[in-house]
Amino acid sequence: MSQTNKPIFVDSKPDAQxxxxxxxxxxxxxxxNDAGLNSLAVLESLGDVVYEWNIQDDTLSWSAxxxxxxxxxxxxxxxxxxxxxxxxxxxLVSRYDTVHHSPANxxxxxxxxxxxxxxxPDLHRPDHILWIEDNGRWFSNTKGKPVLxxxxxRVVNERHEREQRIAFLLKYDELTGQLNRTHLVEVLNESIAxxxxxxxxxxxxxxxxxxxxxxxxxxxxxxxDEVIATIGKRLKSVVRGGDAIGRYSGNKFGxxxxxxxxxDMEIAARRFRSAVSGQVIETGVGPVTxxxxxxxxxYPRYGRTTPEIMIRAQEALDGAKAAGRATYVGYxxxxxxxxxxxxxxxxxxxxxxALNDGRVNLALQPVVHAKNGDIAFHEALMRVRRPDGTHEGxxxxxxxxxxxxxxxxxxxxVLDLAIVALENDPALQLSLNVSAETTGDPDWIASMLARxxxxxxxxxxxxxxxxETAAIRxxxxxxxxxxxxxxxxxxxxxxxxxxxxxxxxxxxxxxxDMVKIDGSFIQHLSGNEDxxxxxxxxxxxxxxxxxxxxxxxxxxxESAALLKGWGVDFLQGxxxxxxxxxxxxxxxxxxxxxxx
Numbered sequence: 001m002s003q004t005n006k007p008i009f010v011d012s013k014p015d016a017q018x019x020x021x022x023x024x025x026x027x028x029x030x031x032x033n034d035a036g037l038n039s040l041a042v043l044e045s046l047g048d049v050v051y052e053w054n055i056q057d058d059t060l061s062w063s064a065x066x067x068x069x070x071x072x073x074x075x076x077x078x079x080x081x082x083x084x085x086x087x088x089x090x091x092l093v094s095r096y097d098t099v100h101h102s103p104a105n106x107x108x109x110x111x112x113x114x115x116x117x118x119x120x121p122d123l124h125r126p127d128h129i130l131w132i133e134d135n136g137r138w139f140s141n142t143k144g145k146p147v148l149x150x151x152x153x154r155v156v157n158e159r160h161e162r163e164q165r166i167a168f169l170l171k172y173d174e175l176t177g178q179l180n181r182t183h184l185v186e187v188l189n190e191s192i193a194x195x196x197x198x199x200x201x202x203x204x205x206x207x208x209x210x211x212x213x214x215x216x217x218x219x220x221x222x223x224x225d226e227v228i229a230t231i232g233k234r235l236k237s238v239v240r241g242g243d244a245i246g247r248y249s250g251n252k253f254g255x256x257x258x259x260x261x262x263x264d265m266e267i268a269a270r271r272f273r274s275a276v277s278g279q280v281i282e283t284g285v286g287p288v289t290x291x292x293x294x295x296x297x298x299y300p301r302y303g304r305t306t307p308e309i310m311i312r313a314q315e316a317l318d319g320a321k322a323a324g325r326a327t328y329v330g331y332x333x334x335x336x337x338x339x340x341x342x343x344x345x346x347x348x349x350x351x352x353x354a355l356n357d358g359r360v361n362l363a364l365q366p367v368v369h370a371k372n373g374d375i376a377f378h379e380a381l382m383r384v385r386r387p388d389g390t391h392e393g394x395x396x397x398x399x400x401x402x403x404x405x406x407x408x409x410x411x412x413x414v415l416d417l418a419i420v421a422l423e424n425d426p427a428l429q430l431s432l433n434v435s436a437e438t439t440g441d442p443d444w445i446a447s448m449l450a451r452x453x454x455x456x457x458x459x460x461x462x463x464x465x466x467x468e469t470a471a472i473r474x475x476x477x478x479x480x481x482x483x484x485x486x487x488x489x490x491x492x493x494x495x496x497x498x499x500x501x502x503x504x505x506x507x508x509x510x511x512x513d514m515v516k517i518d519g520s521f522i523q524h525l526s527g528n529e530d531x532x533x534x535x536x537x538x539x540x541x542x543x544x545x546x547x548x549x550x551x552x553x554x555x556x557x558e559s560a561a562l563l564k565g566w567g568v569d570f571l572q573g574x575x576x577x578x579x580x581x582x583x584x585x586x587x588x589x590x591x592x593x594x595x596x
Contacts, residue, residue: 043152053080053149055099055138069155070130071121088118088129099138099146106144110137116156131160175225176232176253179246184254187244188306191256195300203265204303205255205296206313207235207272210325212251219285226283227290234275235292240268253292254313262298262330269294269328277326291326295319302331311341347400355413359385362417363393363579367431367550367572370564377429377463379572380418381579382410391581402435411438412447417584419451422458424584431463431493436470439481452488459489463514467495471510482510493550498534504541515542519553522573526558539566 040063043050049070050063058080066074077083080096087094093115104111112135119130136151173180179187188204195202209231216224228251235253239245248254257268273292280287295316303309312331319329354360364378382394401407411434418432438444452459464485471478471494482492493514494507498521507515517538521531535551542549551563554573563571 047154049153051136051151051153053095055080055146055148069153070119086120086123088120088126091117093117095134095136095149099149102138106138106140106146110139112137113151116160129157130155131157133159173232173247176229176247178232178236178253179244181246181248181254184244184246184248184256185306187246188254188256188309191244191258192299192304192306192309194258196304200259201261201298201301203257203260203262203268203296203298204309204313205257205265205269205272205294206248206317207253207255207276207292207294208317208321209251210291210293210321215288215290219283219288223283223285223288227281227288230281231276231290231292235272238271238275252317254310260298265296265298265330266328269296269330273326273328293317293320293324293326294328295331296328297331302333344400344404347397348404348406351397351401351404351406351410354384355409360410360413360417361385361581361584362414362421363391363581364430365572365579366577367570368576370551370560370568370571373576376570377431377461379465379579380414380421380430380432382414383579383581385581393579398435402437405437407435408437408441408444411435411441412444415444415448415451418462419455419458420584421582422461423455426457429461429463431465433465433467433495434470436467436473439466439470440474440477445481445484449484449488452490463491463493465493465495465516468497468518472506475506475509479510482512486511486513498538504545507547508545512547514548514550516550516552516572517568519573522551522553522559522563523555525562526556532562535563536566539563539568543567 040050044063044065047065047069049066051066052061053059054061060078060080060083062074062077066072066077070077072086077086084094084096094117095113095115098113098115102111102113114133114135116131116133119132120126120128121130122128132153133156134151134153136149138146138149141147169180171180171183172178191202194200209228212224212227215227228247232245232247232253235255236245239255240257242258244256246254255268255272257265260268273294277289277291280289295313295318297303297309297312297316299309303312315337316329316331320327323329361383362380363383364380366375367377367379368374369376382398383391384394384397385391398407398410401410414432418430422428422430434444452462466478466481485492491513492510493516494510494512495516496518497515498518515538517535521535525531525535539549548569549567550570550572551559551568552572554560554563554571554575556575560571560575
C-alpha cells in the first residue's frame, strides 16, 4: 500500500499497461491526513474492513482486521474468485456483477457502488450468515474495462434483521405469521377485480374464535395468544393453493377464496371448522379446546366493493354466532336489512353534517323546586337545527348515533356548548346527559376535567346525568367516572331510574347525588295505582339514602300534587316549561369530523 500523505490518482483513467498493481492506491484509507490522523486505523476501530481489488489479476488486498471481522483467514479470500465462493448463492447482487455489468462509464473519477449481500464464512455452516454492506468505487482503463475497485465493508446483521422484521410486519401479523389486515385487504381487492374481469365468483369468509374472552379470563392473555396462533396455523394448513388467509382483527381471521361457488364456500367452511376443533390445543398451561364460528359472502353477487363485502361477511358471522358455537352462515340478501343499512347511512351523514355545519345546539328545559316552583337548574338537551330553520330533538338522532358509534362526538359537542353557556351566564346551572360510551371515554373525561380546573365556579354549576342502563353496563367504569367528576366538584345524577335493574345499594356504591325517576312512571301517574306505589316507594328509598329526587315528564297538576305530597325534591316536564332552543356560537372547528 502507498504510504504517501495523500492518495495517488492520475489525471487520466488508470491503465493496466501503465499503472502497475503495486502502485495502485487503496484510496484515502491508507493515508495519514494533514492532522496526522490515520484514516485506515479509524475505520478498523469501527469494525469496517477496507479492501482493494485488482481486477486484472483478481487479487484482493485487505486491511489487517479482516480475519477478525469476517471470521475467515485472509488467504481464503485473497482473490475475487475465492471471495465469491463464500457468497450465498441466493444473493441477488454481488460485487463482480455490480462492477462488470454496470451501465455507467468511468470518466476518470470512478463509479461508486453500494450493495448488500450474504457472506458465508464457513461453507459447512450455511446457517451462519454475515450480512455485508459494501460501499466502493471502481475504475476502468482507457478502453472502458474495469481494472480496479476499492471500498469499505461492514457487517450489518442487526440492521438487516431489523429491516427484515419491518418488511415482514408491513405484510404479516406478528403473532400468527399470517397476512395482516392491510395486506389481506389488498389480496381481497385483487380477487374482486379478477372475479369481475373473468366473470367468476369469489368468496370472503370471516372466522371468529368462540369464547376467546373466557380463555383470556381463565388462563390469561399469553394462553389466548397461543390459541390464536395455533388456530391461524390450522386454518392455513387447509387453505387451497392460490387462496389467502390473514388476521382480520383480535379473534378473527379473514379467508379469501378464489373461483368459489356458494356450495364450495360452505364445504370450505366445514373444512376450516373441523381443522380447528378436531383436536385440543396444547398450551403452556395444558390442553385447551377451541372452535370457530364463520360467516361468508359470495362476490360479486352479494358485494362489489371491499367495504361492502366485509360488512356483509360480518353480518353473516353475527348470524352464525347468534346460532351457537362452531356454526356457519352464508350471507343472503335481506330487504329489511338493506333498508335499515340505507337508513343508517343516511342518519350517519345527517349527524356528521350537522356537527360539521355547527347546527348541533342546546335547548334548555327548567327543573323547578317542588316546594315553591322556583327554577333550580336547567337540563341541557341536544337539538339539531334543520336547514329550514326548524329544530329536531335528540329522540331520533341519539339512538342512531349510539348504534353507529358517533355518540361520543355528539357528547363532546354538547360539553363544548354547555361550557360556553355557563361562561356566558354566571347564574346558570345545567345538567347534561352523557352516553354509556362516554363514561368510558378517557378523552371526554380529560377534556371535562381540564375545563372545570381552568374555569372558576363552573364545576359546582354542572350536573352530569348518566342513565341507569349505562351505569350497570360497566359498573366499575361508572364508579370511576362518578368519582372523578365528584372529586372535582360536579354533581352526578342517575337518569331514567326505574327503567333498569339498579338497586339502591348500587347507588350507594356509585355515590351519586341525585336520582331522576323515569318519566314513563310519571306521565300517567294520577290514574295508575301501580305507578303511584312504585314512585312513592322510590322517593322514600331515595330519601333514606340521602339522595335528591327529580320527577320527569310532569304534565298535570294532579301528578304534581301527588309528587309534592310524597316529598319529591324537583319537578320537570311540560307543566313547568318546554325545552327552549338557544344559539351558542362555538369557535370554528379546525378539523372536519369524518366518517370511518
